[in-house]
Amino acid sequence: MDSVIEDVRLRKIIDSRGNPTVEADVLTWNGFGRAAAPSGASTGVNEVASFPDGGVDRVIEDIEDLISSEIIGMEAEDIREIDNVLKEIDGTDNFSNIGGNTAVAVSMATVKAAASSYNLPLYRFLGGAMPTSIPFPLGNMINGGAHAGVNAPDIQEFLVIPVGASNITEAITTNINVHRRIKEKIQKVDDTFTGGKGDEGGWAPNLTNQQALEIQFSACEEISDETGVLVRPGLDVASSEFWNEEEQQYVYEREGVSRSVGEQIDYIADLIDTYKLFYVEDPIQENDFVAFAELTAKCGDRCLICGDDLFVTNAEILAEGIEANAGNSLIIKPNQIGTLTDTYNTIELAKANQYVPIVSHRSGETTDETIAHLAVAFNAPIIKTGAAGGERIAKLNELIRIEEELVNPKMADL
Ligand SMILES: C=C(OP(=O)(O)O)C(=O)O
Numbered sequence: 133m134d135s136v137i138e139d140v141r142l143r144k145i146i147d148s149r150g151n152p153t154v155e156a157d158v159l160t161w162n163g164f165g166r167a168a169a170p171s172g173a174s175t176g177v178n179e180v181a182s183f184p185d186g187g188v189d190r191v192i193e194d195i196e197d198l199i200s201s202e203i204i205g206m207e208a209e210d211i212r213e214i215d216n217v218l219k220e221i222d223g224t225d226n227f228s229n230i231g232g233n234t235a236v237a238v239s240m241a242t243v244k245a246a247a248s249s250y251n252l253p254l255y256r257f258l259g260g261a262m263p264t265s266i267p268f269p270l271g272n273m274i275n276g277g278a279h280a281g282v283n284a285p286d287i288q289e290f291l292v293i294p295v296g297a298s299n300i301t302e303a304i305t306t307n308i309n310v311h312r313r314i315k316e317k318i319q320k321v322d323d324t325f326t327g328g329k330g331d332e333g334g335w336a337p338n339l340t341n342q343q344a345l346e347i348q349f350s351a352c353e354e355i356s357d358e359t360g361v362l363v364r365p366g367l368d369v370a371s372s373e374f375w376n377e378e379e380q381q382y383v384y385e386r387e388g389v390s391r392s393v394g395e396q397i398d399y400i401a402d403l404i405d406t407y408k409l410f411y412v413e414d415p416i417q418e419n420d421f422v423a424f425a426e427l428t429a430k431c432g433d434r435c436l437i438c439g440d441d442l443f444v445t446n447a448e449i450l451a452e453g454i455e456a457n458a459g460n461s462l463i464i465k466p467n468q469i470g471t472l473t474d475t476y477n478t479i480e481l482a483k484a485n486q487y488v489p490i491v492s493h494r495s496g497e498t499t500d501e502t503i504a505h506l507a508v509a510f511n512a513p514i515i516k517t518g519a520a521g522g523e524r525i526a527k528l529n530e531l532i533r534i535e536e537e538l539v540n541p542k543m544a545d546l
């Protein structure tokens with residue numbers, strides 16, 4: 133009875149890129165949950181649809197009533213039931229009628245309302261008394277590709293992870309130290325740089341991939357030496373964005389170089405060894421499980437080879453990847469699949485097959501902090517949520533609060 137839903141409200145709010153998105157409020161007789169949907173710029177082709185035709189306005193005008201009339205009176209804590217009802221209301225297999233962003237906002241707001249009804253923080257409501265570990269923050273340092281302007285690198289994200297940090301504040305601070313050092317280094321090589329940032333708070337300089345890699349690597353080495361906290365580089369290549377299907381080439385426009393599939397595998401393997409990369413996301417385009425598997429066989433023993441556009445948080449697609457031995461980790465973005473239940477199912481499948489789940493923000497974000505709770509509750513060892521910028525810091529600061537509440541907290545096992 134505690135979590136019976138009394139009201140559901142949807143509203144149009146604005147995300148970090150200035151685009152409209154949807155926020156849901158769910159009210160129970162003694163609890164309240166609020167969640168907002170993020171949005172991607174380099175989305176995978178197999179993600180659920182973000183919004184129905186008519187966008188957020190249609191959601192507010194028509195879909196709010198459809199959803200509230202079905203779920204008012206249900207128990208918020210029966211989240212699997214609620215998620216099933218959302219799917220039934222939608223009636224398609226990709227949320228194109230109500231929008232995956234509508235579904236995810238309602239699903240997350242509902243579970244937050246359930247937690248609030250029992251006076252529990254979300255991570256504890258979902259994870260029980262057992263969570264004791266805090267995920268390592270994978271932070272964005274330099275933005276390129278679809279998240280920055282024309283002269284920025286082709287590679288979408290130059291990331292770092294403070295693998296030597298012993299608590300979350302040290303981890304966040306280490307990433308910020310690298311972010312600052314990288315700014316200083318960019319200023320020395322790019323005389324057009326005015327401190328501009330891309331969508332995820334990384335710098336958006338006029339640099340080649342090679343220059344950005346050198347700067348990222350040397351900043352990691354310096355900060356590791358100076359602070360004694362080991363911090364390692366990583367990349368989100370987001371290679372689907374520059375895969376040319378007709379030419380069967382990866383076209384690096386900024387560099388003026390094209391690479392065949394074999395050359396792309398060799399190039400990435402070379403970067404992994406040259407720059408001691410801890411992490412590489414989407415090094416191969418989203419439809420090529422075979423090349424993904426080849427790279428994983430080559431480098432998976434020393435680097436996380438992560439699928440984002442490849443798996444789109446979808447358990448069925450992940451199952452294909454597991455079968456093919458493609459990758460050894462995956463990005464978890466709840467709005468790629470639309471509900472908390474499906475997000476959880478994908479994480480469980482990943483863990484059962486030794487794939488490392490990495491809970492992630494989107495390039496368009498709000499100050500919603502739900503993913504910090506999901507990462508702790510579901511024991512994801514890494515959270516990818518930027519390093520700087522209010523909508524990124526909102527999640528990181530929530531991790532500081534969660535760590536404070538845990539008994540004997542420790543950083544996750546990597
Ligand atoms: C966060 C990412 O970008 P987007 O949200 O644009 O898909 C990503 O590709 O990992």
Ligand SMILES: [Mg+2]
Nearest residue numbers: 368370413440
């Ligand atoms: Mg990605």
